[in-house]
Amino acid sequence: MNKLLRTLIPFDIAKGLSITGKHFAKVFFSANRRKVPFHITSEYPEVPAKVQPRYRGRLTLLKDEQGEIKCVCCLACEKICPTQVITIEKGKKEGRKMPFPVRYDFEMERCIFCEFCVESCGFDSIILNHQFELAAYNREDFSIGMEGLAQNMYEPTPVGKFSVAED
Amino acid sequence: MFKNEEMEINLGPQHPSTHGVLRVKLRLDGETITHCRPMIGYLHRGVEKICENQSFFQGQVWTDRMDYCSAVANNLGWAEANEKLFGITVPRRAQYIRTMLNEFNRLASHLIWLATHALDIGAMTVFLYAFREREDILDMNEAFCGSRLTTTAFRIGGLREDLPPGFEKMVQKFLAKFETCLEEYENLLSENRIWKKRTVGVAKLSAEDAIGLGVTGPVLRAAGVPYDIRKAFPYAAYAEMDFEVPTRTEADTYARYLVRMAEMRQSARIIQQCMDGMPEGPVMAKLPKILKAEVNEVYHATEAPKGEIGYYLVGEKGSGNPYRFHVRAPGFINLQALPKMAEGALIADIVAAIGTLDIVLGEIDR
Numbered sequence: 128m129n130k131l132l133r134t135l136i137p138f139d140i141a142k143g144l145s146i147t148g149k150h151f152a153k154v155f156f157s158a159n160r161r162k163v164p165f166h167i168t169s170e171y172p173e174v175p176a177k178v179q180p181r182y183r184g185r186l187t188l189l190k191d192e193q194g195e196i197k198c199v200c201c202l203a204c205e206k207i208c209p210t211q212v213i214t215i216e217k218g219k220k221e222g223r224k225m226p227f228p229v230r231y232d233f234e235m236e237r238c239i240f241c242e243f244c245v246e247s248c249g250f251d252s253i254i255l256n257h258q259f260e261l262a263a264y265n266r267e268d269f270s271i272g273m274e275g276l277a278q279n280m281y282e283p284t285p286v287g288k289f290s291v292a293e294d
Numbered sequence: 295m296f297k298n299e300e301m302e303i304n305l306g307p308q309h310p311s312t313h314g315v316l317r318v319k320l321r322l323d324g325e326t327i328t329h330c331r332p333m334i335g336y337l338h339r340g341v342e343k344i345c346e347n348q349s350f351f352q353g354q355v356w357t358d359r360m361d362y363c364s365a366v367a368n369n370l371g372w373a374e375a376n377e378k379l380f381g382i383t384v385p386r387r388a389q390y391i392r393t394m395l396n397e398f399n400r401l402a403s404h405l406i407w408l409a410t411h412a413l414d415i416g417a418m419t420v421f422l423y424a425f426r427e428r429e430d431i432l433d434m435n436e437a438f439c440g441s442r443l444t445t446t447a448f449r450i451g452g453l454r455e456d457l458p459p460g461f462e463k464m465v466q467k468f469l470a471k472f473e474t475c476l477e478e479y480e481n482l483l484s485e486n487r488i489w490k491k492r493t494v495g496v497a498k499l500s501a502e503d504a505i506g507l508g509v510t511g512p513v514l515r516a517a518g519v520p521y522d523i524r525k526a527f528p529y530a531a532y533a534e535m536d537f538e539v540p541t542r543t544e545a546d547t548y549a550r551y552l553v554r555m556a557e558m559r560q561s562a563r564i565i566q567q568c569m570d571g572m573p574e575g576p577v578m579a580k581l582p583k584i585l586k587a588e589v590n591e592v593y594h595a596t597e598a599p600k601g602e603i604g605y606y607l608v609g610e611k612g613s614g615n616p617y618r619f620h621v622r623a624p625g626f627i628n629l630q631a632l633p634k635m636a637e638g639a640l641i642a643d644i645v646a647a648i649g650t651l652d653i654v655l656g657e658i659d660r
Contacts, residue, residue: 137487138485139485139486139487140486140487142481142482142485143419143481143482143486146419146478146481146482147419167426167429178436179433179436179437179440179458180437180458181436181437181438181439181440181455181458182436182440182441183440183441207351207352209348209352209355209356239355239444240441240444241355241444241446242440242446243351243352243355243446246454255440
């Protein structure tokens with residue numbers, strides 16, 4: 128009898144609909160009334176996404192207070208990189224005792240953002256910044272060097288340069 | 295008068311319900327499957343060979359990319375296999391953090407399984423709700439190690455960094471609401487007549503067949519075999535944790551659903567215990583700068599969300615690379631059970647059979 132009743136009356140479907148209805152009502156009636164809305168999603172390109180402090184983004188070279196590159200060409204990052212995306216050429220600069228990188232090439236298209244290079248660096252001269260909008264239209268835009276290229280290692284990629292939000 | 299002929303069709307490799315690039319060769323008699331052979335290899339990258347040419351330290355990034363839904367569990371197995379090879383003891387605090395992150399990863403993996411499995415069978419709502427909770431876990435991954443999916447969470451000998459400030463608050467906030475969320479999924483599915491019609495008695499795999507085919511994980515436990523490596527051969531801090539191994543005896547798709555839901559509750563329990571009993575101290579053991587192996591071989595198995603993931607490593611004297619590296623991937627072995635489950639069933643049930651095995655093709659093809 129009980130089984131027949133359960134077959135005839137769709138209790139289970141009512142149960143499911145009550146859950147979805149509750150969530151719908153919660154969002155619908157709280158819209159524009161609460162300071163912190165119940166929304167799960169965010170309107171990403173208009174509202175910038177927040178990242179955690181340890182986020183692993185694009186590789187960036189750091190400079191010290193005098194504006195000198197901190198990198199001393201110990202090649203630790205080049206050796207540890209699992210995909211061999213870093214190429215460093217050693218050189219000398221006048222008035223600087225430590226070696227100076229003439230070239231520091233970073234091929235982002237093969238980078239897997241594992242942060243092993245930053246971990247291996249004993250001079251704190253590189254970091255992974257907080258950028259995640261790294262898409263580009265041309266392959267050349269992924270080859271990042273020190274100077275004279277579309278992007279360079281000191282400056283982060285201009286935000287929105289390659290994203291749709293700019294249009 | 296009528297000709298009786300069997301028809302051969304391909305399911306996949308671009309079918310959304312095959313969870314990746316899996317091609318299943320089917321021979322059909324009407325709507326009944328008479329012959330079923332999974333064809334794999336579309337995502338083969340040669341992870342094992344690549345790792346043999348890289349140092350022990352670098353190899354970890356490849357384990358992220360095998361089973362990308364449970365990267366932390368893969369990292370744990372890799373780190374522990376290496377520690378076994380070099381004879382390193384990991385500090386106790388690091389063990390606890392590893393255990394906690396591993397359980398979070400189990401939750402994330404089971405949630406994505408629930409979401410996609412329900413979506414395949416036709417329950418769209420659960421997909422959205424499960425991804426909502428998974429998002430919180432991925433945020434915690436990002437807070438701990440800086441990446442959401444390809445975590446590279448652990449290092450040989452411990453962890454790179456301690457827990458970030460505010461992590462405990464995130465965990466407590468998640469645990470406080472997670473029980474309600476699980477009840478929500480169960481209210482949507484457990485008694486639902488469509489869900490029950492599509493899962494009860496579908497894709498059966500008896501305990502003998504499961505053991506004979508080497509199937510592990512929730513699929514084996516739903517057949518009534520209480521085999522869980524966390525209990526049988528405790529690793530990390532599981533020996534100190536109090537949890538149960540949920541089993542069912544029905545051995546069908548519905549039983550596997552119940553087992554995984556019960557496992558999620560146990561995972562939440564383990565996380566709570568880890569947070570309560572978190573010891574103080576360092577998180578990294580003292581290591582030589584370059585790891586050089588002796589002639590030695592190890593096999594270390596851990597309980598990944600999908601089943602037993604085992605790493606087999608052979609060291610070469612004075613070399614920084616493994617001489618031989620092999621992965622016993624749970625998805626690869628579990629996929630062997632697909633013909634047994636699907637042959638004789640209807641063609642619509644193969645979608646449920648693939649979903650219930652919880653396969654990830656990145657790990658099967660490696």
